[in-house]
Every structure is written in C-alpha cells, then in structure tokens.
Amino acid sequence: MLAMRHISKVFRTDLIETHALRDFSLEVAEGEFVAVTGPSGSGKTTFLNVAGLLEGFDSGTYLLDGVDTSGLADDARSRLRNEKIGFIFQSFNLIPDLDIFDNVDVPLRYRRMKAAERRERIASALDLVGLASRAHHLPSQLSGGQQQRVAIARAIAGDPKFLLADEPTGNLDSLMARQVMDLLEQINEMGTTIVLVTHDPELARRAQRNVQIVDGQVSDFRPYEPHARPAPMAAAATA
Amino acid sequence: MFGYYVKLAARSLRRNPGITSLMVLAIALGIAVCVITLTVYHGMSSNPLWWKNDRVYAVTLDSWDPEEPADDKHPDLPPPQLTWRDAEAVTASGIPLRAVRMFKGFGVVSSDAAGSVRPENAIVRVTSADFFGLFDVPFRHGGGWKAAADSGPEPVAVLSRETNERFFGGANSVGRTIRWDDRAFRVVGVLDDWHPAPNFYDLNNGAFDEPEAMYVPIGWAPVLELKSAGNTNCWKPEEIKTYADFMASECIWLQAWVELPDSAARVRMQGWLDNYVATERKSGRFQRPDNNRLTPVDQWLRDNDVVGNDNRMLIALAFAFLSVCLINTVGLLLAKFLGSASITGVRRALGASRRQVFLQHLAEAGLLAGVGAGLGVLLSLLGLYGLRAMYASPWGGVTSVMHVNAWSLAVTVALAVGAALAAGLYPAWRIGRLAPSVYLKSQ
Numbered sequence: 290m291l292a293m294r295h296i297s298k299v300f301r302t303d304l305i306e307t308h309a310l311r312d313f314s315l316e317v318a319e320g321e322f323v324a325v326t327g328p329s330g331s332g333k334t335t336f337l338n339v340a341g342l343l344e345g346f347d348s349g350t351y352l353l354d355g356v357d358t359s360g361l362a363d364d365a366r367s368r369l370r371n372e373k374i375g376f377i378f379q380s381f382n383l384i385p386d387l388d389i390f391d392n393v394d395v396p397l398r399y400r401r402m403k404a405a406e407r408r409e410r411i412a413s414a415l416d417l418v419g420l421a422s423r424a425h426h427l428p429s430q431l432s433g434g435q436q437q438r439v440a441i442a443r444a445i446a447g448d449p450k451f452l453l454a455d456e457p458t459g460n461l462d463s464l465m466a467r468q469v470m471d472l473l474e475q476i477n478e479m480g481t482t483i484v485l486v487t488h489d490p491e492l493a494r495r496a497q498r499n500v501q502i503v504d505g506q507v508s509d510f511r512p513y514e515p516h517a518r519p520a521p522m523a524a525a526a527t528a
Numbered sequence: 529m530f531g532y533y534v535k536l537a538a539r540s541l542r543r544n545p546g547i548t549s550l551m552v553l554a555i556a557l558g559i560a561v562c563v564i565t566l567t568v569y570h571g572m573s574s575n576p577l578w579w580k581n582d583r584v585y586a587v588t589l590d591s592w593d594p595e596e597p598a599d600d601k602h603p604d605l606p607p608p609q610l611t612w613r614d615a616e617a618v619t620a621s622g623i624p625l626r627a628v629r630m631f632k633g634f635g636v637v638s639s640d641a642a643g644s645v646r647p648e649n650a651i652v653r654v655t656s657a658d659f660f661g662l663f664d665v666p667f668r669h670g671g672g673w674k675a676a677a678d679s680g681p682e683p684v685a686v687l688s689r690e691t692n693e694r695f696f697g698g699a700n701s702v703g704r705t706i707r708w709d710d711r712a713f714r715v716v717g718v719l720d721d722w723h724p725a726p727n728f729y730d731l732n733n734g735a736f737d738e739p740e741a742m743y744v745p746i747g748w749a750p751v752l753e754l755k756s757a758g759n760t761n762c763w764k765p766e767e768i769k770t771y772a773d774f775m776a777s778e779c780i781w782l783q784a785w786v787e788l789p790d791s792a793a794r795v796r797m798q799g800w801l802d803n804y805v806a807t808e809r810k811s812g813r814f815q816r817p818d819n820n821r822l823t824p825v826d827q828w829l830r831d832n833d834v835v836g837n838d839n840r841m842l843i844a845l846a847f848a849f850l851s852v853c854l855i856n857t858v859g860l861l862l863a864k865f866l867g868s869a870s871i872t873g874v875r876r877a878l879g880a881s882r883r884q885v886f887l888q889h890l891a892e893a894g895l896l897a898g899v900g901a902g903l904g905v906l907l908s909l910l911g912l913y914g915l916r917a918m919y920a921s922p923w924g925g926v927t928s929v930m931h932v933n934a935w936s937l938a939v940t941v942a943l944a945v946g947a948a949l950a951a952g953l954y955p956a957w958r959i960g961r962l963a964p965s966v967y968l969k970s971q
Contacts (some may be wrong), residue, residue, distance in 0.1 A: 334965075338965040341877065343876070343877060343963075343964050343965040343968070344963065344965050363881055363882045363883075364881045364882075364883065366881075367876070367879055367880060367881035367882075367884070368879070368881070370877070370878075370879050371878065371879020371880075372879075376877045376878065378968065382870075382873075382874045382877075382968060384871050384874060384875075385871075386539055386543055387539075395874075395875060395878050396878040396879050398529070398532055399875075399878065399879040399880050399881075399884060400879065401529065443878070447879075
C-alpha cells in the first residue's frame with residue numbers, strides 16, 4: 290500500500306539545514322494498522338506530510354498503492370490524495386461555518402461526484418460514526434469526540450484505501466479516545482489501511498505493528514510481515 | 529463546481545460583514561467615480577453626427593493676417609469662420625450635395641396667438657435651406673424652407689420644439705405667424721427634440737451653449753443688416769461704413785458646412801477650394817500659405833478643444849482613484865484569504881488542487897466585484913443625477929451629456945471584470961501557493 294525507500298527531506302534556512310527525514314524507509318501493506326511513534330522532533334509530522342502528499346521530498350522513492358509519487362504535478366498529487374488518502378487530525382480541522390453534512394461533503398466535491406452519490410456516501414459515513422441525526426448541526430454544536438467522529442466520517446466518505454491519523458485522540462478524554470480508537474479499528478477491519486501517528490504507547494499497542502522514528506529514520510525498519518492484532522484496549526484493561 | 533465556488537464565496541463574504549462592506553464600498557466608489565467621469569467625457573467628446581462623419585465637413589480657409597495666425601494656440605489651423613463672400617462662394621460652388629452658411633442671430637421673439645406668453649429674447653439661427661437636411665434635423669410638423677426662400681428672401685421660419693411649446697402650446701403651428709423683432713414670419717416647420725451636444729456646428733460661444741429658438745433664411749441678413757450674435761473677428765484695418773462694406777470685408781463671422789457624398793466629391797471640393805483661393809490671391813487676398821480645409825465633425829471637435837486637457841486630467845485622476853481603491857481591496861482580500869489559510873489547508877489536504885483553490889478564491893473576488901460593480905452603477909446614477917441637478921438649465925446644456933448610456937454601462941461591466949481580476953488575482957494565486965501542512969498545524 291505504502292512503500293517509502295530511502296526518503297530524505299531537508300528543511301533549509303539561510304543559517305541551518307534540518308534533516309527531518311534521512312534515508313527513511315517504511316512499508317505498510319494493504320489492510321495493515323500501523324502505529325508510528327517517536328519523540329518530539331523525531332520526524333513523525335514530516336513523515337505524515339510526505340505520506341499524505343502534502344509535502345514533497347528531496348530524494349528516494351515513494352509508491353502509494355503502486356503509483357510512483359515523485360515528480361507528480363500538483364493536480365495529479367491532489368487527485369491521488371483525494372482518491373487514496375483520508376486524513377484525521379488531532380484538532381479535527383472541521384470547517385467551522387459548514388454544517389456536518391457539508392464538512393463530510395468537502396472531499397467528495399473535489400472528486401466531481403454526482404449529487405445523489407454524494408448524499409448517499411455522506412449518509413452512510415455519518416451513519417457509521419453514529420451522527421446521522423446531527424447532519425445539519427455546526428461543528429461548534431458538537432462535543433470534541435463527536436467532532437472527531439465527523440472528521441473520521443469525512444475521511445472515509447470517499448472510500449480511501451489509506452487513512453492517515455495524526456494524534457486523533459490527543460484532544461479527547463479517555464472515554465472519547467476509546468470510542469474513536471474502536472471506530473478506527475472497525476474501519477480497519479473493513480479493509481482500510483491505517484497509519485496512526487501518536488506518542489501515546491497505550492494507543493500504539495492497539496495497532497498491529499509499531500514503528501518508531503528516531504532522528505528522521507525508522508529505528509527498526511524491516512519489510513512487512515503479517516501480525517496478529519493485539520487485544521482491544523477495553524478488553525486489555527479489564528483482563 | 530462553479531456553483532459550489534459561488535456558494536462558498538457567498539458564505540465566506542457573509543462571515544466577515546465588516547471587511548466585506550469595506551471592500552465592496554472601495555470597489556463601488558472607484559467604479560462610480562470612473563463611470564461618472566467617463567460618461568461626462570464621452571458625452572462631451574462624442575460626435576452627435578457620427579453616422580455622417582465621412583460626409584459632412586466644416587469648410588475653413590486661411591484668409592487671416594499674413595503676419596500672424598488666427599489662433600496662437602493652433603497656428604497650423606485656419607480661422608474657424610469665413611467671410612461673407614467666401615461663405616457665399618462655397619455654398620454657390622455647386623459641388624456639395626448640400627451646403628450651409630450661417631451665423632447666430634439674436635432678437636425678440638413673440639407671437640400674436642391667443643394665450644401666448646410675453647415676448648422673449650432668443651437666439652435665432654440665420655441659415656440656408658440645406659441646414660435641416662445636412663444635419664439630419666428631425667421635424668415634428670412641416671419641414672424646412674426651399675432654397676428659393678434664401679434668395680427671396682421669404683418670411684418663413686422653423687421653430688424649435690420648445691419655442692412652439694411656449695408660443696403655440698405645442699400645437700401644429702405650421703402656417704401660423706411668429707414675430708422676430710418687428711417682422712412677421714410664417715412658420716413652415718417645427719422641430720422635434722434636437723439638442724446636439726456638443727453643439728458642433730457653431731462652437732463660437734461654447735460647445736454646450738443655449739440652442740436656437742428659431743431658424744430663418746440667410747437672405748434676411750443683408751435685408752435686415754443682421755450682425756452675428758456669436759463671434760465676429762477682423763484682422764484687417766478696413767473702413768467699414770455700411771453693411772455692404774461689412775459684407776465685403778475680411779471679417780470672419782459665418783460658419784460653412786458641406787455634405788459630400790463620396791471621396792470623389794471631396795477631392796473635387798478640395799480642388800475647388802484651392803482654385804478659389806488661388807484666384808482670390810491674385811486680387812491681393814489670402815496672403816498666408818494655402819490652408820484650405822474640409823474637416824469632418826470628429827476632427828472639428830478636436831481642433832476646437834471641445835474636450836480640454838482638464839477633462840483628460842480628470843479621467844487620469846479617476847483611474848488613479850480606482851487604482852487606490854483596488855490596491856486597498858487587494859490588501860483587504862489578501863488579509864482575509866490569509867486569515868482563513870487553515871481552512872484552505874484543510875481543503876488542500878482533502879484533495880483540492882492549487883488550481884481549484886485559486887478558482888474558489890477568484891470566484892469570491894468575482895462575487896465581491898459583482899456586488900461592488902452593482903453598487904458602483906447605483907452610485908454612478910446617483911452621482912450623475914446630482915450633477916444634472918446642480919448644472920440644470922432649461923435647454924439641457926452640459927447636463928445633456930450626463931446620461932448613463934450603453935457605452936458607459938459597457939465600460940462599467942469591463943471595469944467590474946477588470947476590478948475582479950486586478951483585486952482577486954494576486955490574493956487568489958497567493959493563497960493557492962501556501963504549503964497546506966504549515967496551516968494544518970496552526971489550526
């Protein structure tokens with residue numbers, strides 16, 4: 290699904306060069322649930338931006354679902370991002386003056402989908418996250434957990450193969466965090482590949498595989514091998 | 529997708545009503561000032577006889593002082609009027625389809641009609657029969673007089689619509705009597721509304737001067753020994769004791785116009801003028817270099833400075849003001865777009881390309897300019913209405929050019945589109961170039 294080989298990404302200013310990713314390699318197979326962890330400044334966010342095609346890279350190769358992303362023009366990158374990737378952010382990033390329905394509609398609009406199909410997908414995504422009855426509420430009228438569930442609905446409405454979640458529970462209390470993680474697991478079980486960036490070891494343990502980034506590199510890179518899913522957090526807590 | 533962009537634009541503009549109002553007002557004021565200035569300029573510089581621009585010509589000959597030009601400001605131009613005998617010769621040349629010699633007269637106009645108003649001082653054009661056909665003057669009743677009435681002269685007159693309204697209550701007065709000073713004239717025609725602006729055929733007393741109340745045959749000039757109520761300019765020290773002396777003098781006081789149906793006729797007329805001047809030169813006249821002109825109306829307006837440099841300067845200032853308004857709008861728009869950069873970042877992350885972000889923001893700028901242009905047109909109309917009220921006169925005068933016409937509206941639309949492009953292009957482009965990852969983090 291995702292294959293990064295020897296990626297390097299350098300941020301340059303007049304005075305210094307910062308190597309955010311150096312000789313970075315990572316493979317994530319289709320249907321996998323991978324947690325990416327690492328200390329602050331290790332390069333997690335840069336990895337997320339490169340993986341999400343929000344930023345380019347200086348050298349190496351990056352194949353997303355078999356498509357070589359290096360050298361793609363902005364239009365092609367945007368189309369690939371729209372069709373293949375769903376984003377979930379720590380701070381939800383809902384558009385405040387659009388209601389829930391219109392927020393979930395945003396990625397579908399850029400896919401030039403017919404109105405009837407968009408309506409169907411939005412209803413189905415909101416149904417999955419349990420917020421169908423709130424379709425015409427504004428984000429400010431929802432709790433944090435509900436807002437993150439809307440963000441998840443928005444991420445999956447376009448039926449992407451790959452979800453990128455950046456600290457999706459960072460702004461939530463433990464109960465809401467558990468609900469969000471349950472939802473992500475449910476989505477993963479439906480076949481969507483998920484890469485979760487977090488510094489929370491509890492959350493990371495719920496993924497099938499943990500990858501640690503240190504100083505812009507995967508500290509223990511090895512090609513993909515199938516893993517067994519660990520016990521769900523709730524079950525683990527009561528065990 | 530365009531509908532979606534417009535919907536987002538409307539929502540975005542509603543989000544900040546204060547800034548939106550400021551931007552709309554800036555665009556509207558800039559456009560209104562430009563439209564008002566352009567409308568007045570266009571009206572003042574327009575050719576009221578444009579459809580005959582290749583047929584109707586002012587005739588001028590340089591009979592002026594050999595020592596100095598008639599006009600120091602335009603030393604290359606012959607004087608704008610002719611002497612009596614030159615004007616008479618031009619109209620008798622037999623080459624033009626129509627030929628007119630004329631001057632502005634003045635006197636008291638009155639009527640014996642029952643219920644008529646009291647006598648009034650009025651401008652009377654003393655002209656030849658071809659005046660009405662040459663200038664395509666519209667008639668409400670009757671028509672002009674025959675050429676024979678000029679030489680008679682016959683006591684016939686044509687009234688303006690306003691004069692007919694005043695003295696005959698607007699009824700068909702053909703056949704009725706109107707008095708000019710002590711002489712009675714039979715009305716043969718009443719004009720429809722006709723106020724060419726500028727008053728191109730006689731620019732001596734201002735391009736937007738009071739129009740004539742009535743028209744009488746040129747033949748009455750020697751009979752009544754009429755003098756011009758416009759300009760009479762003489763350069764030669766001559767003894768002028770009688771009206772016959774005046775008619776034979778080098779004083780210029782008549783306007784001459786000809787209608788030449790094609791270029792061959794124009795060439796023939798030019799040849800005739802050159803020959804005429806050469807012949808007259810033998811008797812000691814026309815000692816200046818040959819400068820015999822047939823000038824079309826548009827060039828005539830330029831030669832006579834109908835639109836002065838002040839007006840052109842006003843146009844430049846109006847556009848400078850529009851530029852300042854647009855620069856302010858660009859600044860406000862840029863601040864507004866950058867203020868919502870995090871939302872743009874989200875849209876980019878969800879699949880919007882730079883082009884789509886650019887188009888979305890351009891739609892917002894376009895909507896803003898559309899509203900601004902709408903308000904601008906409204907302000908223009910109000911401004912022109914105010915100007916008309918301020919400079920109103922019974923005959924229209926300069927206010928007759930202060931109407932928003934199709935040309936002004938077309939300019940407004942072009943300005944609005946220009947404003948949208950000018951004010952929206954850069955901010956829309958700039959917002960599309962932002963790195964979405966930076967603004968996603970900042971939300």
